[in-house]
Amino acid sequence: MDDDMLEDQRKLVELVEAEGWDVTDLEISAYDSPWADEDDPEATVTITARKPYESDDENDSSDDENPYRLQ
Numbered sequence: 001m002d003d004d005m006l007e008d009q010r011k012l013v014e015l016v017e018a019e020g021w022d023v024t025d026l027e028i029s030a031y032d033s034p035w036a037d038e039d040d041p042e043a044t045v046t047i048t049a050r051k052p053y054e055s056d057d058e059n060d061s062s063d064d065e066n067p068y069r070l071q
Helices: 003-018
Strands: 022-032 041-050
Touching: 003 022, 003 041
Parallel strands: none
Antiparallel strands: 022 041
16 A cells, blocks of 8 residues: 555545544555556545534424434
């Protein structure tokens, strides 16, 4: 795997984390493109992240009669 690919992956993680997301899983795949005639490798980065959001008091009603909502 190319050091440039790993550095780009680190930059992407930093950008996601800078926006308040917690990275929970990360995968990078390096391959030669089957669609290009070039010999340069390509990479795909998959980032899984989570970010909790505070609920609005208006929408958070204890009178909710939804049978599927845990209370």
